[in-house]
Amino acid sequence: MYIFTREGIEELEELIKKTKERLRKIIQLKAEAHSGQDGWHDEGFQMFQREETMLNKRLSELQNLRCNAQIIEVEEQDEVVKIGNGVVVEYEDGKILKFILDGHVITPSENRVSIYSPLGKILQDARKGEERILYVGKIKRVVKVKEIYPPSLAKTIFSKE
Secondary structure (H helix, E strand, O other), X not given: OEEEEHHHHHHHHHHHXXXXXXXXXXXXXXXXXXXXXXXHHOHHHHHHHHHHHHHHHHHHHHHHHHHOEEEEOXXXXXXXXXXXXXXXXXXXXXXXXXXXXXXXXXXXXXXXXXXXXXXXXXXXXXXXXXXXXXXXXXXXXXXXXXXXXXXXXHHHHHHHO
8 A cells, every 4th residue: 555645646646647648649649650651660650659658657657556545634733743744854964854744755846755765764753852763775864853843834834945
């Protein structure tokens, strides 16, 4: 199962729709490029064939995500880090990172971190002031939770930045 917020599943469904539209367009262009010739020896036909293959694979991956999606409702709280919360963390070197913890993230964004990412995994259920250890390869980094915002406030704060 892949965990999604309601907004995340809407984003996934929109991407599936756009991918299907693009695939239909490519199939149409490929048919026009073929137009009775030996398509396998035509550069344009081959280009459309490659793109069709790539889009079919992507569409299959997206549909698999949708079929295995679990939609959760975010909880309006700021006691522990959970999906939907705005989080401010500080690394041991003083670097500050601000983001919203999200479920499965389809489109990467500077202000969203997935629970499936290394940082997202270690921060789940952390409390304000708590330190967690993040391993990136052989590098060990200490991450401290500075602030936790409830989902309603996080959307307002982090959408402006």
